[in-house]
Amino acid sequence: MIGVPFNPNNCVFIASMAVNADQFDNVVPDANNNVPCNLLWDFVANSLIWVNTKTNIILRELVTGGGGAITNEGYSVVSAGPFNLTVVDTVYGNNYLLLDAGTYMIDAEYTYESDPLGPETAVFQIRSNINQLATTVNITDVIEAERDSNPGVNTAIITQTAKCPVLTFLNPVIIKTSLSVLANTAQTQNVILRAILIK
Secondary structure, eight states: OTTSBOOGGGEEEEEEEESOSOTTOTTSTTTTOOOEEEEEEETTTTEEEEEETTTOBEEEEEEOSTTSSOOOEEEEEEEOOOEEEOSSOBOOTTOEEEEOSEEEEEEEEEEEEOOTTSOOOEEEEEEEESOTTOOSOOTTOEEEEEEEEOOSSTTOEEEEEEEOOOEEESSOEEEEEEEEESSSOEEEEEEEEEEEEOO
16 A cells, blocks of 8 residues: 555565656656655565565555456366267367467366276367357367376276366367267266466
């Protein structure tokens, strides 16, 4: 809060600068203010603060976001199943997200039950496509991440995840999961797809 001492336990140092970095533009407020300040990030108030280095009083504060904090937006979809996997890559349920352009962290998970006739390798993919109408597996999909799982024993139930690096999309995009097995059959359930828009 402006006019009170800052709490060093809540802050991290960013830079040293005057309250107004543009000292040569008379149109800008505080253009003549040469008070030496430390620019700090206050983790509790979620704000940038300029603190007078002589008095430790907060002179300016820039609060982020409407509620005082930058919040990322989360999206998720769960397809409960059970789904019988085949050798063909398939999007089971409606396990896709329609996302606007932006930067995202994306991950997905599934519960997999191997075939009682023998362990089976499941192939789990996170795919993207700028054609948001391509809700099923499409030849133009980009495979962003893949997880191949084989429990090594008959009738094992395991939960696996696949994660993407941080992805930036310049256009709206569809993100979807696809599952298949290399041979025979297997079953899956609880296919979960999550995306977090990074602001």
